[in-house]
Amino acid sequence: MHVREADALLTPMINVKHLSKNYGATRAVAGISFEVKQGEKFILLGTSGCGKTTTLKMLNRLIEPSAGEISIQARKITAQQPEMLRRSIGYILQGNSLFPHYTVAENIAVVPRLLGWSRDRTDARVKELLEKLHLPREYANYYPAQLSGGQQQRVNIARGLAADPPIILMDEPFGALDPVTRTHIRKELVQLDEYEKKTIVMVTHDIDEAFEIGDRICLMDKGRIQQQGTAAELLFKPASDFVRSFFSGHYLQAALKTVKLRDIWYGFDAEPGPVIMTSDYSIWDAMEKMGDKNAIYVADKNNGKVKRIGKDSLLRLFSEYTATLQ
Amino acid sequence: MNEQQSLWQFMAQQRDKLFEQALQHIGLTFISLLIAVAIGLPLGILIAKRKKLAGIVLGFAGIMQTIPSIALLGFMIPILGIGAKPAIAALFLYALLPIIRNTYTGITGVDPAVREAAKGMGMTPAQVLKNVELPLAMPVILAGIRTATVINVGVATLAAFIAAGGLGEFIFGGISLNNTNMILAGAIPAALLAILFDFLLSRIQSLSGRKLRMAMLLLPILGFLLSSFYLVPAAYEGKILAGFTPEFMGRTDGYLGLKQKYGMRVRTVVISDAVMYKAVYEKKLDLISGYSTDGRLKAYDLLSLQDDKNIFPPYYAAPIVRAEVLQQYPELEDALNLLAGRISDSIMTELNYRADYLHELPDKIAKDFLTSNGLYKEPRNGKKATIRIGSKIFGEQYILINMYSMLIRGYTDLDVETKTGLGGTKICFDAMTNKQIDMYPEYTGTGLLVLLQADTETVNKLITDKNAVYEYVKDNFMSRYGIKWLKPIGFNNAYALMMRKRQANELGIKTISDLKAYIDKNK
Numbered sequence: 148m149h150v151r152e153a154d155a156l157l158t159p160m161i162n163v164k165h166l167s168k169n170y171g172a173t174r175a176v177a178g179i180s181f182e183v184k185q186g187e188k189f190i191l192l193g194t195s196g197c198g199k200t201t202t203l204k205m206l207n208r209l210i211e212p213s214a215g216e217i218s219i220q221a222r223k224i225t226a227q228q229p230e231m232l233r234r235s236i237g238y239i240l241q242g243n244s245l246f247p248h249y250t251v252a253e254n255i256a257v258v259p260r261l262l263g264w265s266r267d268r269t270d271a272r273v274k275e276l277l278e279k280l281h282l283p284r285e286y287a288n289y290y291p292a293q294l295s296g297g298q299q300q301r302v303n304i305a306r307g308l309a310a311d312p313p314i315i316l317m318d319e320p321f322g323a324l325d326p327v328t329r330t331h332i333r334k335e336l337v338q339l340d341e342y343e344k345k346t347i348v349m350v351t352h353d354i355d356e357a358f359e360i361g362d363r364i365c366l367m368d369k370g371r372i373q374q375q376g377t378a379a380e381l382l383f384k385p386a387s388d389f390v391r392s393f394f395s396g397h398y399l400q401a402a403l404k405t406v407k408l409r410d411i412w413y414g415f416d417a418e419p420g421p422v423i424m425t426s427d428y429s430i431w432d433a434m435e436k437m438g439d440k441n442a443i444y445v446a447d448k449n450n451g452k453v454k455r456i457g458k459d460s461l462l463r464l465f466s467e468y469t470a471t472l473q
Numbered sequence: 474m475n476e477q478q479s480l481w482q483f484m485a486q487q488r489d490k491l492f493e494q495a496l497q498h499i500g501l502t503f504i505s506l507l508i509a510v511a512i513g514l515p516l517g518i519l520i521a522k523r524k525k526l527a528g529i530v531l532g533f534a535g536i537m538q539t540i541p542s543i544a545l546l547g548f549m550i551p552i553l554g555i556g557a558k559p560a561i562a563a564l565f566l567y568a569l570l571p572i573i574r575n576t577y578t579g580i581t582g583v584d585p586a587v588r589e590a591a592k593g594m595g596m597t598p599a600q601v602l603k604n605v606e607l608p609l610a611m612p613v614i615l616a617g618i619r620t621a622t623v624i625n626v627g628v629a630t631l632a633a634f635i636a637a638g639g640l641g642e643f644i645f646g647g648i649s650l651n652n653t654n655m656i657l658a659g660a661i662p663a664a665l666l667a668i669l670f671d672f673l674l675s676r677i678q679s680l681s682g683r684k685l686r687m688a689m690l691l692l693p694i695l696g697f698l699l700s701s702f703y704l705v706p707a708a709y710e711g712k713i714l715a716g717f718t719p720e721f722m723g724r725t726d727g728y729l730g731l732k733q734k735y736g737m738r739v740r741t742v743v744i745s746d747a748v749m750y751k752a753v754y755e756k757k758l759d760l761i762s763g764y765s766t767d768g769r770l771k772a773y774d775l776l777s778l779q780d781d782k783n784i785f786p787p788y789y790a791a792p793i794v795r796a797e798v799l800q801q802y803p804e805l806e807d808a809l810n811l812l813a814g815r816i817s818d819s820i821m822t823e824l825n826y827r828a829d830y831l832h833e834l835p836d837k838i839a840k841d842f843l844t845s846n847g848l849y850k851e852p853r854n855g856k857k858a859t860i861r862i863g864s865k866i867f868g869e870q871y872i873l874i875n876m877y878s879m880l881i882r883g884y885t886d887l888d889v890e891t892k893t894g895l896g897g898t899k900i901c902f903d904a905m906t907n908k909q910i911d912m913y914p915e916y917t918g919t920g921l922l923v924l925l926q927a928d929t930e931t932v933n934k935l936i937t938d939k940n941a942v943y944e945y946v947k948d949n950f951m952s953r954y955g956i957k958w959l960k961p962i963g964f965n966n967a968y969a970l971m972m973r974k975r976q977a978n979e980l981g982i983k984t985i986s987d988l989k990a991y992i993d994k995n996k
């Protein structure tokens with residue numbers, strides 16, 4: 148969060164204005180505008196067919212818009228060759244998009260090669276990424292077919308990150324994985340040291356995923372933006388009935404994941420104890436950790452102050468907090 | 474000749490020829506394959522990118538594939554002449570469809586997610602093609618090349634028909650000479666080549682990743698290497714190039730006799746009789762083995778060389794009639810004998826020329842001839858009985874039976890029914906012994922060698938004397954089958970060596986011995 152705040156004054160990394168895409172009579176995207184700041188994690192959320200993928204692919208010109216314009220760092224994306232643009236933007240799709248005839252190492256090295264990196268530099272980068280994504284070194288010479296779905300998806304992430312692009316586009320990157328692996332790899336991605344400074348636009352229809360990763364969420368329906376804002380804004384201040392009903396089935400869980408310990412930090416008492424998490428974590432996370440214990444100790448990430456979080460006060464403060472928002 | 478020769482002995486004895494043919498065969502297969510890949514691969518890529526063209530291109534290549542190989546070779550000759558060019562062009566057309574189709578299928582079959590990833594990573598269309606689409610389509614493309622190779626090894630046997638060489642020379646020579654060893658000496662290596670190349674390509678197809686990429690680099694080089702095999706034996710020395718039918722090549726009364734009795738050594742190619750006249754006319758060849766009364770002799774202004782050492786058996790034509798019928802209607806014999814001695818070689822050639830080349834109708838030709846020789850009489854429309862006349866299927870026979878019909882109708886009270894199109898010798902003769910026809914024109918040489926199948930000793934004794942052959946078949950047909958040979962018509966439709974008249978005159982060649990002398994002098 149602090150990154151986003153620090154860069155708030157800068158021009159947006161991505162600026163989308165009145166963007167439309169028509170397929171004959173179908174308006175896949177109908178005049179949408181949004182901005183993504185540097186380092187921000189921006190989620191395109193919505194039901195199937197609402198235009199998420201179309202929007203994402205217009206960002207790297209895999210699809211050319213019918214109207215509207217897109218700028219990256221204040222420069223129109225049409226100002227350069229589409230191939231050059233794409234080499235400067237990371238693109239992570241599902242695991243089945245790996246090149247089956249390339250080894251893991253060759254897959255990861257695709258963009259560096261296109262950019263003309265030296266062999267040494269490329270090799271070093273491949274090695275580094277294999278390590279960061281917890282892939283054993285000997286996997287470098289495996290072919291995708293020899294890997295599990297989860298491993299393939301790690302390679303896919305590595306491929307998208309390889310040339311260290313400032314922007315990463317992701318289209319349901321975890322869509323094909325089982326729920327456990329999915330959560331696991333998502334965590335790994337979020338914990339990567341390179342992750343923090345990346346500007347990310349991710350398409351998903353998974354509300355959990357959107358809330359966990361997104362700084363801001365853009366909820367779309369029928370090619371239009373229904374609401375964009377933080378998870379809390381969408382959850383607690385829905386702009387329309389559509390937004391409200393979109394989250395209705397998930398409301399409680401989403402709310403527990405959206406509200407962070409620091410949001411209700413004032414209500415707890417300072418008390419030393421064995422710290423197991425920071426105040427950046429959600430109430431959901433705290434309850435998971437608590438299990439059958441009555442309390443846990445949490446540290447403020449900024450000043451290191453430790454407070455005791457008790458089960459009763461946690462739930463009471465949560466309902467107070469959500470009440471003020473509505 | 475050694476009667477019971479084993480296949481192995483034959484192959485060992487003919488190993489130089491066999492080796493040359495195998496090299497030519499491999500060369501033909503791979504030259505055409507290389508061209509087919511060079512054209513089919515880009516075409517397949519093009520239609521994979523512009524799907525609207527796919528229907529047209531695949532349709533065209535598909536039609537090429539359905540044209541029977543012999544017909545396709547036939548179409549090629551007016552455009553490309555004889556020899557390697559038309560053979561390669563025809564093989565190329567056969568190889569095209571599997572290559573285009575598999576390239577198209579392979580590329581359109583690439584997973585769209587993978588293609589999009591490639592684009593999304595920033596590859597240009599050319600890079601997507603080279604780095605992703607082609608490598609992924611390669612197993613399918615290789616399968617197409619494999620199919621094309623096997624087809625080509627098979628079809629390349631037909632190259633022997635148009636003087637392009639290859640293992641077909643033995644196969645078709647063996648078939649026309651009824652020599653099983655010769656057939657197998659061509660067919661077994663051809664089959665082995667097909668199996669070998671199919672196996673090798675299947676190995677390459679199953680490679681993956683880096684090894685496949687290596688193989689893909691080596692393959693064209695190998696292709697060129699194999700193609701060059703064809704060029705090695707193609708270089709020939711000597712001023713005279715002869716084109717002989719496979720049958721002529723292997724007969725004692727053909728090329729073997731030329732070598733034995735005349736001591737002639739000439740550079741030869743094997744060619745089918747359907748194209749050799751044209752080929753010698755167009756100076757693709759200098760010497761051919763033809764039939765002495767063939768109309769094309771006149772059409773192409775050829776000269777048939779005199780057989781001064783009598784190696785070609787006589788093929789004098791005469792009507793043969795069931796004796797039973799002659800007894801019943803003795804007037805028939807007189808009518809048929811009106812033609813005896815009337816038609817010389819050059820007249821028959823002229824008549825054949827009008828039929829085969831000017832496409833005049835046989836009955837018109839027959840009537841013109843009879844009229845100008847004062848033999849024609851209006852039909853009497855008699856109904857005494859019906860004589861059934863048969864014929865083999867070629868122009869000369871049609872003309873002859875038309876003449877006989879007119880003579881019978883004009884000079885007797887008999888009526889005639891013609892049964893044309895009885896195929897070859899065997900069918901005509903069987904129809905006769907089964908009493909389905911009463912007469913047809915036959916040739917003495919055929920009677921001796923094919924129908925009576927006289928033993929070698931008898932043949933050697935008779936062969937140089939046309940009267941002796943005639944007497945022999947006449948006696949034997951009568952005693953064995955009750956069939957009577959009437960008087961010969963006059964012409965001798967035998968094997969003959971032919972050259973362009975102009976060239977023969979320039980070189981002062983009239984006889985085969987002259988030719989031999991010329992060849993020896995100009996070694």
Ligand SMILES: Nc1ncnc2c1ncn2[C@@H]1O[C@H](COP(=O)(O)OP(=O)(O)OP(=O)(O)O)[C@@H](O)[C@H]1O
Nearest residue numbers: 170173174175194195196197198199200201202352
């Ligand atoms: N190439 C195309 N031609 C015609 N219509 C298209 C094309 N691509 C997308 N569409 C239509 O545009 C609309 C938006 O498609 P898009 O792929 O952006 O949806 P999405 O939000 O990504 O859906 P999902 O979650 O199912 O992936 C859909 O109605 C789709 O049918």
Ligand SMILES: [Mg+2]
Nearest residue numbers: 199200201350
């Ligand atoms: Mg989509």
